[in-house]
Amino acid sequence: MDAGPPSAHSGSGSPLRCPSNHSFDQARHGYVQLGAGPLAHGGDTAEMIAARGRFLAAGHFEPITTAVREAAGSGWRGGLVVDVGAGTGHHLASVLDGLPDAWGLAVDASKSAARSSARAHSRSDAIVADVWRPLPLADESTGVLLDIFAPRNAPEFARVLRSDGVLAVVTPAADHLATLVDALGLLTVDPGKPSRLAETLVDWFDPVATTPYRWIMELTHDDVDTVVAMGPSAWHADPAALGAGIATLPRTVHVTASVTVGVYRARR
Numbered sequence: 001m002d003a004g005p006p007s008a009h010s011g012s013g014s015p016l017r018c019p020s021n022h023s024f025d026q027a028r029h030g031y032v033q034l035g036a037g038p039l040a041h042g043g044d045t046a047e048m049i050a051a052r053g054r055f056l057a058a059g060h061f062e063p064i065t066t067a068v069r070e071a072a073g074s075g076w077r078g079g080l081v082v083d084v085g086a087g088t089g090h091h092l093a094s095v096l097d098g099l100p101d102a103w104g105l106a107v108d109a110s111k112s113a114a115r116s117s118a119r120a121h122s123r124s125d126a127i128v129a130d131v132w133r134p135l136p137l138a139d140e141s142t143g144v145l146l147d148i149f150a151p152r153n154a155p156e157f158a159r160v161l162r163s164d165g166v167l168a169v170v171t172p173a174a175d176h177l178a179t180l181v182d183a184l185g186l187l188t189v190d191p192g193k194p195s196r197l198a199e200t201l202v203d204w205f206d207p208v209a210t211t212p213y214r215w216i217m218e219l220t221h222d223d224v225d226t227v228v229a230m231g232p233s234a235w236h237a238d239p240a241a242l243g244a245g246i247a248t249l250p251r252t253v254h255v256t257a258s259v260t261v262g263v264y265r266a267r268r
Contacts, residue, residue: 043110044230049088051229053116056090060217060227060257064148065094067213067261068168072144073098075166075263079143080105081124082160084131085150087113089120092146096121102143107131135160144168152197158204158266166263167205171197173212173258180224180255184245186233194260205264214258221246224253 044052055061072081072095081099083092086106096104104124106117111128118126129136131151137160145157148170157167174191181188190196201207219227224246228237 043108044087044113045110045234046112048230048234049110049112049116051226051234053088053090055223055226055230056088058223060219060223063213063215063257064170064259064261065091067211068146068148068170069094069098071166071168071261071263072146075168076102076143077162077164079162079165080137080141081144081146082107082137082142083117083146083148084108084135084152084157085147086117086126087148089113089117089124089126091148092117092124093121095144095146096123105137107135131156140165146170152200154201154204161266163266163268166208166265167201169197169201169262169264171260171262173214173260175214175256176258177227178256178258179253180227183249184224184228184233184237184242186228187231187236197262201264204267206267208263208265210260210262212258212260214256217255217257219253219255221249221251221253224249224255227255 056065068091076099081092081095081102081104083089083104084107086092086108089106092104092106096102102123104121106114106120106124106126107129108114108117108126109128109130114126114128117124127136131153135153135156139159140162142160143162143165145161145165145167147157147167149172152169161167171193172189174189176189177186180186217223225242228234228242
């Protein structure tokens with residue numbers, strides 16, 4: 001689609017049409033599904049999105065939200081603010097709060113995520129699309145592109161970014177949530193992830209800044225259950241074994257959160 005963002009807040013329910021006259025229906029929850037054919041993966045479940053919403057609302061990942069808001073605020077010169085793998089739309093909404101002239105677009109493979117992110121901010125819309133396929137965005141339409149714990153399609157990211165736009169990527173460090181990983185047998189973060197990130201972007205982007213963030217979260221047992229339920233371990237954890245493991249933890253669990261925020265510009 002070479003048009004601007006879909007009018008998900010119009011309430012009309014009228015289908016969108018691209019210049020080639022393809023029609024895309026707006027779901028009653030406010031998002032639009034773009035792309036041809038079924039998605040390869042349905043993305044996060046409704047339960048995972050709900051858990052993520054609770055955890056983010058509690059402020060445990062606020063340093064991430066603050067970091068991407070600052071990166072976007074210093075880098076935006078116009079164009080869309082696009083969050084790929086937007087989840088609940090929490091981070092995108094925070095960025096838009098700091099950019100009163102910007103319009104946001106949440107992109108996710110999960111319909112549950114799109115339902116949530118469509119309601120996240122009055123100046124944002126949401127679409128269901130596969131990041132591994134061509135993004136339904138015009139060339140150089142995007143001023144800021146956010147990628148927070150999400151897949152990266154470097155050629156497409158470079159295509160849709162303006163020449164003065166920025167890409168902000170958040171990746172977990174090897175010790176992210178390590179206390180819970182060790183205690184509960186959760187999925188680990190591959191220590192080679194940073195080097196793989198650099199390899200995927202090197203042909204398309206130049207790094208501007210790379211900043212590590214590390215903080216201690218004080219989590220209750222309910223918080224621990226929530227952070228497991230919102231992440232990739234939710235696909236693999238046995239509920240009974242997880243509950244038994246959480247019961248053995250201290251009443252207040254001190255957990256390290258550790259991420260890297262990289263800011264890049266597309267190479268022209």
